[in-house]
Amino acid sequence: MTIRARTRAHVFWRCLFLQAAWNRRGMQNLGFAYAIEPALDALYADPAKREEALARHLGFFNCHPYMAAAILGGAIHHEELVAAGAEPGAVPLSYKATLQGPLAAVGDGFFWTALRPFFGAMAALGALVAGWPAVVAAVVLYNVVHFGLRLVLFRAGYQQGDAVVGLIAHLALPRMADRLRAAGVALCGATAAAVALRAGGGVLGAEQAAVLVVAAAAGAGYLALARGIPLFPAAYLAAVLGTIMAAVTGWDGRL
Amino acid sequence: MGYLLLGIVAGLAAVERKGFLQAMLSRPIALAPLTGLALGDLTGGLAVAAPLELLWLGAVNLGAALPVHEALGTVAVVGGAVLAGQALGTGVTPALCVLALLAGAPLALLGRRADRFVEVANERLALFAEEKLRHHHPHAAVRLNLAGLAMPFAIAALLAPAGALVASTLAVRLLQAAPGLDGPLRVGWWAFCGLACAAGARALRARRAGVIFSVSAAAALLVGMVLRVTP
Numbered sequence: 001m002t003i004r005a006r007t008r009a010h011v012f013w014r015c016l017f018l019q020a021a022w023n024r025r026g027m028q029n030l031g032f033a034y035a036i037e038p039a040l041d042a043l044y045a046d047p048a049k050r051e052e053a054l055a056r057h058l059g060f061f062n063c064h065p066y067m068a069a070a071i072l073g074g075a076i077h078h079e080e081l082v083a084a085g086a087e088p089g090a091v092p093l094s095y096k097a098t099l100q101g102p103l104a105a106v107g108d109g110f111f112w113t114a115l116r117p118f119f120g121a122m123a124a125l126g127a128l129v130a131g132w133p134a135v136v137a138a139v140v141l142y143n144v145v146h147f148g149l150r151l152v153l154f155r156a157g158y159q160q161g162d163a164v165v166g167l168i169a170h171l172a173l174p175r176m177a178d179r180l181r182a183a184g185v186a187l188c189g190a191t192a193a194a195v196a197l198r199a200g201g202g203v204l205g206a207e208q209a210a211v212l213v214v215a216a217a218a219g220a221g222y223l224a225l226a227r228g229i230p231l232f233p234a235a236y237l238a239a240v241l242g243t244i245m246a247a248v249t250g251w252d253g254r255l
Numbered sequence: 256m257g258y259l260l261l262g263i264v265a266g267l268a269a270v271e272r273k274g275f276l277q278a279m280l281s282r283p284i285a286l287a288p289l290t291g292l293a294l295g296d297l298t299g300g301l302a303v304a305a306p307l308e309l310l311w312l313g314a315v316n317l318g319a320a321l322p323v324h325e326a327l328g329t330v331a332v333v334g335g336a337v338l339a340g341q342a343l344g345t346g347v348t349p350a351l352c353v354l355a356l357l358a359g360a361p362l363a364l365l366g367r368r369a370d371r372f373v374e375v376a377n378e379r380l381a382l383f384a385e386e387k388l389r390h391h392h393p394h395a396a397v398r399l400n401l402a403g404l405a406m407p408f409a410i411a412a413l414l415a416p417a418g419a420l421v422a423s424t425l426a427v428r429l430l431q432a433a434p435g436l437d438g439p440l441r442v443g444w445w446a447f448c449g450l451a452c453a454a455g456a457r458a459l460r461a462r463r464a465g466v467i468f469s470v471s472a473a474a475a476l477l478v479g480m481v482l483r484v485t486p
Contacts, residue, residue, distance in 0.1 A: 020274040021403030023377035024319065030381045034400035037393070045454040047391070048406055054393050059387060062318070065277055106319065114400050116279060117459050120312055121444060123284040123296065124305035132288055132301055139285050143278050182459035188459070189471030192452035195306075197479040199445045201306070217449030218472065222465060225457045232364070235310060235450055242446025246439035 001084055003042045003076065010038040012154050015072050017064050027062035030097075032072070039076045043083040044153060055080060056093055063100040069150045070164050071099050073157025075197025095162065101188035106173055114184070115145065121187035128194040182211045209251070258416040260293040262336045265415030270325040273316060273370075274404045281326040283307035291347075299337045299347030303355075304449040307332065311363070313458030324366020330415040331359035335422025342427050348384035350440035353447060354426035362418040369410045375405050421447040 005207025018031035038059050044050035063071055078092040119142040151172075155165045192214060199210035217238045224234050264286075274279035279285055284304050291300015311325035335355035340347040380399050387396035430437060456468040 017275050017400060017404075019277075021377045021380050021400045022374065024374050025378045025379050026381045027319070028402045030377075030384050030403070032395070033384070037397045045349060045394075051388060051391060051393050054397070055388055056289035056389065058381075069327065099462060104313040108315075108317050108438045113460065114318060115313070116259075116282075117312045117455070119279065120282055120284055120308050121386060121455055121459075124308045127284065127288075127301055127305045132297060135284055135301070135304065146278065150419050164317040178461070179458045182463075182467055184312075185341035185456045185461045185464045185467040186471040188312075188452050189306060189468040189473075189474040191455070192281065192449060192468075192472045193475035193479055194449040195445065197477060199448075210445055213445045214449035214452075215472070217446040218453045219469075222468065225454060226465070231313075231454055232311070232360070234456070235360070235447060236357065239357060239447040239449035241443075243353070243436075243439045243443030246442035247436070251438070251442065254297045 002080055003039050003161040007038050007042045008073075008076070008154075008158060011035055011076065012069070012151070014038065015069055015154070018068055018187060026058070026060050026066075027069065029058050032068070032075075033058045034077070036075060037070055039079060044078055049083075052089070053082070056089060059093065061096060061100060061177045063104045064111065066150050067103040067107035067153065067168075067192050068100075068147060069197050070103060070153035070157040070168065071096055073154040073159075074099070074161050074164055074209065075157075077158050077161040096225040099165070103168070106168065110173040110177045113144070116142065118184040118187070121184045121191065123186050125191045125194060128191065128198060217242065257294050257334075257338060258420065261290065261330060261416045261419055262412035264290050264293050265330040266412035267325060268330065269324070269366075269411035270404050272324075272407075274428075283311055283325055283329040283385060286326055286329045287333045291337055294334065294337045294338045294341070296340065296347060299340055300333050302347050302349075303329075303333050303352050306448045307356075307373040309455030310451040311409055312455040314363075321370050322353045323363040323366050324370060324411075325363055327364030327366035327411050327415055327418070328360050330411070331362040331418030331422060332356050334415065334419025335425035337427060338419060338423035339426040339430075342423065343430065348436045348437070348441070349444035350430060351426050353440050353444040354429060355422040356447065358425045359418045362414060363447050365414065366411070369414070370407075373403075373406045375408070376406055377383045 001111040009139040018028050018035060021030040022028060030162055033054055037054065040050055040053045074095055076090045078087060078095050082089050082092060119138050123135045123138035156167045184216055195210040196214040200216060221234055221238055266283035268286050277346055278401035287307055288297055288300040292295045301437040307329050314325040316322060332355045333359060336347045336351045339351045339355065369412045380403055394438035461467065
């Protein structure tokens with residue numbers, strides 16, 4: 001027995017709420033059960049079997065929210081086999097347990113520490129250079145990639161079950177993440193230059209002074225953060241020192 | 256009305272940030288202009304967006320670790336700067352940005368504490384769902400998931416306007432009492448922006464990040480100065 005495309009779409013919509021009730025005991029357990037419920041309703045006509053299936057998906061689950069789409073698709077794939085009597089009820093659980101850790105690591109490494117910061121840095125530079133249209137463009141582009149991958153992973157999980165691992169390996173996300181991180185750092189550097197140019201306002205003299213302030217704060221800040229100084233004190237220190245320095249020298253930032 | 260809008264924007268951002276979607280709409284780069292727009296000053300919000308985004312570029316939910324609540328901090332900072340600019344009739348200036356930042360940013364730390372509180376409350380929701388399922392109410396059990404969105408919304412909707420109120424009041428009073436501070440505070444804002452760029456570069460944890468950051472900054476600066484570009 002297979003479930004209809006409309007029901008799968010409903011499950012995909014619900015997987016966007018995966019972390020709505022994130023908790024330290026079951027983590028995304030309630031979110032996963034909420035997401036898969038329409039599929040279980042379609043697969044199990046017997047209320048007792050439906051409740052049994054739902055109970056097994058209310059157990060501990062934690063993964064990267066985007067990558068979890070692959071596991072959700074795969075869990076439906078296995079539940080179809082369970083409902084048809086081709087697999088024991090423990091298989092969807094072992095499928096989830098096996099994949100959640102590795103996919104969480106891949107998702108955290110690619111989406112959270114590479115793709116999103118890259119688009120964040122791109123949007124930050126764009127905001128300074130081209131204004132709000134650049135921010136909108138960056139956010140839209142990020143979501144084309146994000147939703148595209150989320151959808152592909154959900155479909156692949158559903159259609160291929162365990163073989164979804166091959167597709168994820170083929171995507172080579174860790175290698176791409178390294179490149180995105182390096183490109184993101186370059187964008188941060190370019191943003192520092194854009195800040196300095198904007199601060200100077202193209203005025204000779206003010207420009208050099210602004211460059212000096214921004215460069216000193218960026219350079220000293222980078223070294224301080226690299227040595228483990230916490231972010232908040234560093235940020236406060238930069239703002240307060242900059243202000244005090246200007247107040248003491250009588251410089252108002254406009255030479 | 257402005258504070259009500261701030262509350263709604265902050266509440267929705269808190270929900271989008273973790274419980275629903277996670278489509279970058281609650282990141283400072285998108286949220287700051289949206290907050291500015293809600294208060295009638297898109298440009299003012301945009302002025303704060305880039306440095307806040309880079310400052311909190313590393314604020315991500317890795318596993319069970321809780322990052323600072325960058326959305327809450329953003330709404331408080333932008334709200335404070337825009338409301339102060341409207342009160343003084345100057346619009347958002349660098350001096351107001353830095354004062355709103357100093358007063359409003361700690362809300363991001365308070366938000367992290369609130370997140371811990373929400374997680375404990377959600378644990379009770381999950382236990383309640385298990386109980387509902389034991390009593391053969393499967394639909395009611397899983398729908399409790401959506402109840403988990405209420406608390407982050409409510410907390411952010413209350414804290415963000417309060418933070419903005421404190422930030423704007425302090426900024427207005429300080430600049431009215433010492434108008435000569437406007438210039439030095441402008442320099443303080445530049446220094447903060449430089450630090451924020453460095454924080455962004457550090458957060459990405461790329462190999463040879465220091466070299467890439469320095470070279471790209473110098474190259475972009477050179478190009479900008481030669482072409483006399485003023486972003």
